[in-house]
Amino acid sequence: MATQTTSPRTTAAPVARRGALTSKKRQEQIVRVVATIAAVLGLLIVLFPLAWMFSTSLKTRIEVLKFPPTWIPVSAQWDNYRVALTVNPFGKYFLNSMYYACSVMIAELVSCSFIAYGFARLRAPGKNWLFLLVLATMMLPTWTTLIPQYIMFSKFGWLDSYKPLIVPHWFGSAYLIFMLRQFFRGLPKDYEEAAIIDGANYLGIWLRIILPLSLPALGAVAIMSFMFHYQDFGGPLIYINSQANYPVSLGLQQFNTPFGAHPSIY
Amino acid sequence: MAAQAVPTRRQTSRFSLIPAGKLERREALWFWFFISPWVIGFLVFTLGPIVASAYLSLTDYAPGKSPVFVGLNNYATLANDRIFWKSLQVTAYYSLLAVPLGIIFGLLLAVLLNQKVPFQGLFRTLYYLPSLVAGSVATALLFSWLLNPQFGILNYVIRLLVGPQGLIPLGIVGPRWLQDPNWVVPSYAMLSLWGFGASMLIYLSALQGVPTQLYEAATIDGAGRVQQFFRITIPMISPVILFTLITGMIGSFNVFTPAYVISTGVGAGAGTPGSPAYAAMFYVLYLFVNTFQRYRVGLGAAQAWILFLIILLLTLLMFWVSRKFVYYESDEEGFI
Numbered sequence: 001m002a003t004q005t006t007s008p009r010t011t012a013a014p015v016a017r018r019g020a021l022t023s024k025k026r027q028e029q030i031v032r033v034v035a036t037i038a039a040v041l042g043l044l045i046v047l048f049p050l051a052w053m054f055s056t057s058l059k060t061r062i063e064v065l066k067f068p069p070t071w072i073p074v075s076a077q078w079d080n081y082r083v084a085l086t087v088n089p090f091g092k093y094f095l096n097s098m099y100y101a102c103s104v105m106i107a108e109l110v111s112c113s114f115i116a117y118g119f120a121r122l123r124a125p126g127k128n129w130l131f132l133l134v135l136a137t138m139m140l141p142t143w144t145t146l147i148p149q150y151i152m153f154s155k156f157g158w159l160d161s162y163k164p165l166i167v168p169h170w171f172g173s174a175y176l177i178f179m180l181r182q183f184f185r186g187l188p189k190d191y192e193e194a195a196i197i198d199g200a201n202y203l204g205i206w207l208r209i210i211l212p213l214s215l216p217a218l219g220a221v222a223i224m225s226f227m228f229h230y231q232d233f234g235g236p237l238i239y240i241n242s243q244a245n246y247p248v249s250l251g252l253q254q255f256n257t258p259f260g261a262h263p264s265i266y
Numbered sequence: 267m268a269a270q271a272v273p274t275r276r277q278t279s280r281f282s283l284i285p286a287g288k289l290e291r292r293e294a295l296w297f298w299f300f301i302s303p304w305v306i307g308f309l310v311f312t313l314g315p316i317v318a319s320a321y322l323s324l325t326d327y328a329p330g331k332s333p334v335f336v337g338l339n340n341y342a343t344l345a346n347d348r349i350f351w352k353s354l355q356v357t358a359y360y361s362l363l364a365v366p367l368g369i370i371f372g373l374l375l376a377v378l379l380n381q382k383v384p385f386q387g388l389f390r391t392l393y394y395l396p397s398l399v400a401g402s403v404a405t406a407l408l409f410s411w412l413l414n415p416q417f418g419i420l421n422y423v424i425r426l427l428v429g430p431q432g433l434i435p436l437g438i439v440g441p442r443w444l445q446d447p448n449w450v451v452p453s454y455a456m457l458s459l460w461g462f463g464a465s466m467l468i469y470l471s472a473l474q475g476v477p478t479q480l481y482e483a484a485t486i487d488g489a490g491r492v493q494q495f496f497r498i499t500i501p502m503i504s505p506v507i508l509f510t511l512i513t514g515m516i517g518s519f520n521v522f523t524p525a526y527v528i529s530t531g532v533g534a535g536a537g538t539p540g541s542p543a544y545a546a547m548f549y550v551l552y553l554f555v556n557t558f559q560r561y562r563v564g565l566g567a568a569q570a571w572i573l574f575l576i577i578l579l580l581t582l583l584m585f586w587v588s589r590k591f592v593y594y595e596s597d598e599e600g601f602i
């Protein structure tokens with residue numbers, strides 16, 4: 001977390017250096033103040049569309065279209081949220097989404113870190129070409145393989161369930177394999193060499209050395225995987241038919257049809 | 267290990283997957299053990315559809331009918347299709363804008379939030395927030411509202427601040443964003459930049475893996491912050507930068523949702539896909555139009571394979587160039 005920490009100097013430092021040290025400290029402080037100001041300014045720009053989205057969510061249909069736009073809604077329509085949460089069985093959708101996102105997250109954490117270790121560290125002939133094949137699976141637009149894939153899963157009898165959306169992730173996803181491989185290759189090799197001399201096998205190295213050393217990366221994987229699948233729209237749209245199985249993303253889409261597009265409910 | 271490996275390597279035949287040396291064989295077998303889930307998944311779930319799409323690209327096929335083999339006709343059709351070339355140009359321009367900007371912003375922000383600023387965790391969370399909704403249908407709709415030339419909030423703010431009668435009267439009039447063919451691609455790049463939280467997250471976790479001793483040693487040697495950034499931070503996280511570069515490039519060539527929602531939806535440039543004047547005709551949008559609106563599945567598959575080849579070549583090029591710039595803690599043979 002603290003990559004920039006300088007260890008506190010001991011008081012034994014020669015008196016002559018004390019001046020240099022305090023200016024060093026002052027420099028640290030200046031950097032910190034500048035960084036904070038920059039972070040706040042950037043945040044204002046970045047969060048502006050989000051704030052606008054929130055403000056819109058409290059407007060009536062007519063005020064949404066008003067010009068010049070109003071920053072703060074004339075009268076906050078908290079009712080929009082009640083409508084959004086009650087016209088559909090939102091609780092059920094939420095559980096479906098959580099089930100989908102959590103299952104995929106666990107599957108990807110295990111499988112991708114496992115596979116990535118093989119690609120990052122172990123030597124075998126043909127490894128690089130195989131890795132290029134992993135990357136190649138990312139390069140073909142999903143629309144193209146959509147129809148054959150749909151036919152395949154329908155033959156498995158997996159339609160209208162989350163199986164086509166979860167099971168393949170137990171076999172790794174190219175994006176996360178690539179990401180973890182890059183992280184693993186940045187780890188120092190000394191620990192592993194020591195472990196091998198101590199008689200550990202590669203499975204133990206993966207579990208006891210690589211995984212603990214790459215917790216920040218695994219955290220990033222978990223967040224990205226969960227968030228991506230929580231809001232995944234295309235996958236459920238294709239494979240989930242019955243309303244009882246809808247995730248939140250499909251539930252939201254329904255606002256577009258029965259009510260006509262109503263931006264303030266999004 | 268290496269000392270033993272040298273004499274035995276000569277016996278290995280060029281195409282064998284299991285080398286002859288004992289230690290090497292053991293390591294190679296472990297390699298296959300670790301990647302076996304991917305191999306199984308690839309054979310079961312991915313290979314079939316890929317082969318099918320490759321075959322379809324050589325046929326004339328509409329859903330419900332049986333495919334008719336036409337050889338390379340689809341590819342020839344595309345070569346003479348001006349909209350196809352336009353879509354390639356639009357996408358390449360978008361990629362050149364969005365990918366480098368995304369990397370620079372994400373990296374700067376990650377370094378910024380890796381400093382000891384107060385409320386560090388809160389800042390990180392807030393900056394990550396937009397990327398949670400970026401790329402969704404709702405965000406695309408939101409941006410088409412924000413960027414509306416007449417009623418959008420962005421041009422309204424521009425008018426208030428620097429317009430002819432604004433706070434600082436510079437006489438600047440906001441562009442017509444999504445309705446002006448020249449501004450369409452930059453507008454989309456802006457939308458994509460809004461989602462830089464994901465790359466920020468990746469860089470942050472990479473920064474935390476950089477050993478602190480390196481910075482301490484550099485400080486003792488008198489290296490300034492800027493020097494430390496370019497001599498320590500960048501090289502140490504270069505594998506991850508390469509990752510964001512390649513996946514960013516792949517993602518930018520595959521951009522679809524915002525282009526589809528904005529150009530056909532309720533927003534500014536509403537109309538046929540790719541409007542105005544095909545300036546928003548992104549490559550995959552045109553692929554989608556051919557496959558699912560004109561029911562020319564074979565043609566769409568051919569487009570997909572052309573895109574695949576372009577991306578593959580660019581990826582190989584990036585790996586090849588990166589050999590000089592990317593630092594790996596563990597050195598290995600091969601350029602990937």
